[in-house]
Amino acid sequence: MNYRALLSCIFAISSISASAAGSVDIGSPSPPGGSIEVSPGSWSINGSGYDIWGGSDSFHFYNFERSSDVTVTAFIESWTTSHDWAKGGLMIRESLAANSIHAMVVSTGASGVSHQWRASTAGSSREYTTYPGTKKVWLRMVKEGSKITSYMKLDYERDFSKFYELNIPFTRSSFFVGIAVTSHVQGSLARLIVRNFEIQDQIWVPVPQQSLDIGKPNPAGSAIETVPGNWTVTGAGTDIWGSQDSFHFVQFNRTKDVTITAFVKSWVTSDDWAKGGIMIRDTLDANSAHAMAVSTGQSRVAMQYRSSTGASSGNVDKSIGTKRVWLRLVKEGSKITSYYKNEFDLVYQKLGTYDIVFTRAWFYVGIAVCSHIQGTLSTLEVSNFEISDNVFTLPARDIGDTGREIFAQKLNADVWSIKGAGWDIGGTADSFAFNNYKQSGENLTATVYLNKLNQRNLNSKGGIMLRASHSPDSPHVSLLVAKNGITMFYRKNKGGGTGSKNVGVWSENMDLKLEKLGNTVGCLYKHRSFEDWFYLDSVSIDVGSDFYVGHAVTSAEYGQEATMVVGNIYVNEKVLV
Secondary structure: OOHHHHHHHHOOOOOOOHHHEEEEEEOOOOOOOEEEEEEOOEEEEEEOOOEEEOOEEEEEEEEEEEOOOEEEEEEEEEEEOOOOOOEEEEEEEOOOOOOOOEEEEEEEOOOOEEEEEEOOOOOOEEEEEEOOOOOOOEEEEEEEOOEEEEEEEOOOOOOOEEEEEEEOOOOOOOEEEEEEEEOOOOOOOEEEEEEEEEEEOOOOOOOOOEEEEEOOOOOOOEEEEEEOOEEEEEEOOOOEEOOEEOEEEEEEEEOOOEEEEEEEEEEEOOOOOOEEEEEEEOOOOOOOOEEEEEEEOOOEEEEEEEOOOOOOEEEEEEEOOOOOEEEEEEEEOOEEEEEEEEOOOOOOEEEEEEEOOOOOOOEEEEEEEEOOOOOOOEEEEEEEEEEEOOOOOOOEEEEOOOOOOOEEEEOOOOEEEEEEOOOEOOOOOOEEEEEEEEEEOOEEEEEEEEEEEEOOOOOOEEEEEEEOOOOOOOOEEEEEEEOOEEEEEEEOOOOOOOEEEEEOOOOOOEEEEEEEEOOEEEEEEEEOOOOOOEEEEEEEOOOOOEEEEEEEEEOOOOOOOEEEEEEOOEEOOEEOO
16 A cells, blocks of 8 residues: 555645744854755754743744644754754744743753643743754654644654643644754754655545665565555565564554554465564564564464564474464553463463563564565464553562463363463462452452362462452461362561461362452352352451452472363452453
């Protein structure tokens, strides 16, 4: 698809009339500034002044008056400055008074790209600054009513990325838009040269996605969304590995934590290490930091990553015997976690977690395809491709150092197999596997059916737990199967000792119940063949307004597993999912 043609269809470019322009000094900068159009759309602008900051400004402003929503764009071609906080770029301003309301996105002398604004007349100024180390940059501002949105992109990038958004309460029917320059040093001029300066009297709408080659794969790749969420992507390239990549990428811009999901429906490859799947990437450079979850040509699922720009790549993979697989990537700050599940599995399994160095306020997510052979295309078909702003987490996690990661698998819609290691549940801190769900409220009833516990040793334990936090020394109440029957374990205070009460009856095929009434938690049990519940004991404990309920199992042997087969947990007669 020709996205540049599509952009021209989104809004018509209105010409800038030189007669409508004003070139003025604001706030008595010295020496005075000036502007000259060196070629159509290219301008050289000089400006001095102490700053555009605080409650009043001092700078040169090449401007046009407007009375309706606008989009203004320019490329910073050259920027000659003598101060780190010299500023040159785009501005939307209510008036030509020195203390006027305004918003601007500028390239600075050495402090990065900055979005700065004053939201009230003579009020203080504020800023959002990022991406140091570049002066040559594309800038764009869009005014839509009171909403001002800034965008930027580097010269080699095809897509503008959203930089910042805020509301500015303009009080006049007209306003001024243009190019602002301040040297930040009275008595000294800074010189800004811009090209492709344009003002559109319409609101620019970002193109939602683009498909592009990274690292010069040959032949070129392609992508098409056949129906919403279903993509067919072809790609060549030597590899996504080492310190440089070569592949095809369907990319979407994001600025906050995300969860990406896709099902690999079909994967036509000619090399064992062809790779197709989902990716989170810092930049569109070939040596960019990234993490991805992919299906390979040899029916393996892999998480591969480059932790920082230009670094070598890392890998964790697993044979699953099929190319058809569900993939999921989750970004939470700098941490990227990958998950997978086979086509008919009910629960995702974690593949790996790694820290990735992101260098900007935005990043890219999408679908990556590499044939692993230059001159040959591989074709990936995915369905259910989705980008969510919610951070996905598995209910299964380890509490404390267990020596072996929990493995929680749903055997069917009602039955779990949970393998857990750990030192024990007891003393002043616990070490166990916890398949848990966050809950809240004063009153709660939680039940679970325990089919059996395959013990590693006589001290292995498994059952149901209500816990204040994921800290190893957290207060909790647990009803567990142990060596001598059903046992109630509890820790009343953080870091305190563990109490217990035992009843020497059944060790399998039973129902377990925790009843929370305010700060009192009671423990009840019954054999599956009985109708009546038996009361074991209760304890007064404060687990806070938010707490966790889940399956708990410990092998009581570090690094070794005990396996518990249990049903779903029901809270107030509703299954937890």
